[in-house]
Amino acid sequence: MLKIILTVAVIAAVYFFLIKKPAVKKSRKERAEAEAKKPGLDEEIMLECEKCGTFVSSKEAIIVDGKYFCTKSCAGVK
Numbered sequence: 001m002l003k004i005i006l007t008v009a010v011i012a013a014v015y016f017f018l019i020k021k022p023a024v025k026k027s028r029k030e031r032a033e034a035e036a037k038k039p040g041l042d043e044e045i046m047l048e049c050e051k052c053g054t055f056v057s058s059k060e061a062i063i064v065d066g067k068y069f070c071t072k073s074c075a076g077v078k
């Protein structure tokens with residue numbers, strides 16, 4: 001009985017070891033994709049204006065207190 005448990009444990013360990021590598025790779029890829037979704041300097045994404053709901057590109061958006069606005073008038077700055 002103990003031998004069976006040990007065999008199963010070894011198989012599970014080997015299986016886990018083989019599975020672990022691509023899983024780490026995948027999580028890194030997902031992390032990279034998550035990073036890419038963040039408003040970056042190089043990547044242009046569409047952001048919704050906090051005030052009027054107009055979509056504006058991340059390059060043109062005005063950021064005030066971590067909120068995005070389409071125009072300076074929406075952002076409340078002159």
Ligand SMILES: [Zn+2]
Nearest residue numbers: 049052070074
């Ligand atoms: Zn606006």
